[in-house]
Amino acid sequence: NKGNYEHYMQKEIHEQPESLRTTMRGRLIRGGSSKAKTVLLGGLKDHIKSIRRSRRIVFIGCGTSYNAALAARPILEELSGVPVTMEIASDLLDRQGPIYREDTAVFVSQSGETADSLLALEYALENGALCVGITNTVGSAIARNTHCGVHINAGCEIGVASTKAYTSQIVVMAMLALAIGDDTISSRTRRDAIIDGLFDLPNKVREVLKLDQEMKDLAKLLIAEQSLLVFGRGYNYATALEGALKVKEVALMHSEGILAGEMKHGPLALVDENLPIIVIATRDTCFSKQQSVIQQLHARKGRLIVMCSKGYAASVCSGGSCRVIEVPQVEDCLQPVVNIVPLQLLAYHLTVLRGYNVDQPRNLAKSVTTL
Numbered sequence: 001n002k003g004n005y006e007h008y009m010q011k012e013i014h015e016q017p018e019s020l021r022t023t024m025r026g027r028l029i030r031g032g033s034s035k036a037k038t039v040l041l042g043g044l045k046d047h048i049k050s051i052r053r054s055r056r057i058v059f060i061g062c063g064t065s066y067n068a069a070l071a072a073r074p075i076l077e078e079l080s081g082v083p084v085t086m087e088i089a090s091d092l093l094d095r096q097g098p099i100y101r102e103d104t105a106v107f108v109s110q111s112g113e114t115a116d117s118l119l120a121l122e123y124a125l126e127n128g129a130l131c132v133g134i135t136n137t138v139g140s141a142i143a144r145n146t147h148c149g150v151h152i153n154a155g156c157e158i159g160v161a162s163t164k165a166y167t168s169q170i171v172v173m174a175m176l177a178l179a180i181g182d183d184t185i186s187s188r189t190r191r192d193a194i195i196d197g198l199f200d201l202p203n204k205v206r207e208v209l210k211l212d213q214e215m216k217d218l219a220k221l222l223i224a225e226q227s228l229l230v231f232g233r234g235y236n237y238a239t240a241l242e243g244a245l246k247v248k249e250v251a252l253m254h255s256e257g258i259l260a261g262e263m264k265h266g267p268l269a270l271v272d273e274n275l276p277i278i279v280i281a282t283r284d285t286c287f288s289k290q291q292s293v294i295q296q297l298h299a300r301k302g303r304l305i306v307m308c309s310k311g312y313a314a315s316v317c318s319g320g321s322c323r324v325i326e327v328p329q330v331e332d333c334l335q336p337v338v339n340i341v342p343l344q345l346l347a348y349h350l351t352v353l354r355g356y357n358v359d360q361p362r363n364l365a366k367s368v369t370t371l
C-alpha cells in the first residue's frame, strides 16, 4: 500500500523517521536512577563477549548493504578496538579469501536471501567463524543460518532501490559498535553523545526530508546529464558510493562515487565545466581536507554541488560559485544517515523526470537469489 505516495521508493524515503524509530525501539536505554545510557541488542546478548574477543570483524554484503557496513566501519573501529575489514560477498568467494575461526563475520542483507551473501555465509561457517546476521527479514536464510544477529525492523521494503533499510542498517551497526565497545570512563562522553544523537536522529531525518523540493529542482537541472560524480571521504565515503548507486540503478544515469582522497590519482582528469560533481563536505574531522578538494575542483572550473552542514555554505563555496545543499549536523558517525537522504530524493526525482520505472528498474530484482 503506497498510501498518499506515487511510488514505493518515495514512500520508503519519507518513512525514514518512523523506520529509524522502530529500529531503535527497546534497544536504546536512557535515564533511570543511574541516568546511564546503554544499548541492548537482544539478539546478541549471549555473544557480545565472543565478538569483543575476536581477532577481527569482517563485514560481508552486496550493493547497498555493503555500503551501509562501510558507513559504520569507522565507528566500529573506534569503539570496539577490533580491526574491521570489508568484503563484497562475491569477491570474497572469487578469491576464497581468508576467514578464520577467530573472526566474527557479519552478514548484512536487507532481504536475507541474496545468493552471494548466502554462499559467503556457508563459506564462513565452514571456516569456523562466528557468524552474525543483520537483516530486515525475520525467518530469512541469513537470519536462520547465522549463529546470532539483529533484525533491523525497518518494515517491509518494496522498492528495488534500498533506502530505509540502508539508514536502519547503519543505525544497527552504530548500536553494535556501542554494544561491543567498553563502557569506560574515557569513552563515556563520546558514547553518550552518540546515544543522544541516535535518539534525536529521526527528528534530524524529518528535517532533511524538507529538502524534497530543492532536490526536485536540482534533478530538473541534471535531467539531461550523461554522468554525475559524487565525492566523499571518511564517514561519508559510503555516502558517495551509495548516492551514486541510487542514481545509476533507478535514474539510469552513469554515476560514480569517488573517495576524495583519490582525486589526484585519476578522477581529477575528468573535471571540466560540464560534468556535474556532488561534493559531500559536512563538518567532521575531514572538513578542512574537503574544503581543499573543493578549491582544487574550482580551480579546474568544476561544476560543483556541495553538501555542507547548515550555516556553512560560505565556508564551502565563496561568492555563490556553486550550488549548496545544507543539511542538519549530527554526531559525525551518524551523519551518513542524514546525508544520504537528499541523494535518495535526487535519485527519485531524476528517475520520475526522466520517465523511468522507479520501483522496478530495468534488469534488476529486489532480491538477487541467483548467482
Ligand code: UD1
Pocket (backbone or CB within 6 Å): 041, 042, 043, 044, 132, 133, 134, 135, 138, 142, 143, 144, 146, 147, 148, 149, 150, 151, 152
Ligand atoms: C526479539 C523479538 C521481538 C521482541 C523482542 C522482545 C523476534 C524476531 N524478535 O527481538 O519480536 O519484541 O525480542 O525482547 O522474535 N538472529 C539471527 N540472525 C539474524 C537476525 C537475528 O540469528 O540475522 C536471531 C537473534 O540472535 C535472536 C533472534 O534472531 O536470537 C531475534 O533477533 P532480534 O529480533 O534482533 O531480537 P530482539 O531485538 O531481542
Ligand code: M6R
Pocket (backbone or CB within 6 Å): 062, 063, 064, 065, 108, 109, 110, 111, 112, 113, 114, 117, 160, 161, 162, 163, 245, 249, 364, 366, 367, 368
Ligand atoms: O537484500 P540485500 O541487502 O542482500 O541486497 C543486496 C543488494 O542486492 C541490494 O542492496 C542492491 O544493491 C539494491 N538494489 C540497492 O538499492
